[in-house]
Amino acid sequence: MVFGNVEKDIIRILSAEVERKFGIKCKYGKRFDVPREAYSKFRKQYLGDYILEFASRLNGSGKVLAVTDADLYTRGVNFIFGLAKINGNSCVVSIHRLREEFYGRKSDYNLLLERTIKESFHELGHVFGLKHCSDFNCVMKFSKDICEVDMKSMNFCENHEKILFKNIKKYSATYIMHRENFVL
């Protein structure tokens, strides 16, 4: 289905999926513009680290999952699907390169949703102490490109799930904040 405001719906479903998977309550945060300070004119991309820092300053008592449609990078790589610090209080996911349109293909809403959920689970996994996994059956597998995002599972492997739920017990809430329809 196509919605006039795709991002709102993605956030709604994502929020429900995060609650289901992590067993923690999600709360919608405020919407912000992508900080201009994060923009690199040279790269025509946004520094993920800046948005991560911005998000962590607003976290309150929970964890923040920031979702953006800005194209993100971090030092040393061309782009990132997301960014988090292990055991940090925030993470960021960019849907920019999760869209089929980015690769010159026809828009695919369900695929975009699935990818967004996967990358959000992955980054939240980091926030809850998980490192990368070598197993494609685990969402903590690092994805260097969109093919690898599609190849990996939405679930956590047994080992990572154990660590995850041990760590989640320490937290009671997650705040989701997002922005949408970013225009350069």
Ligand SMILES: [Zn+2]
């Ligand atoms: Zn990762």
Ligand SMILES: [Zn+2]
């Ligand atoms: Zn794993």
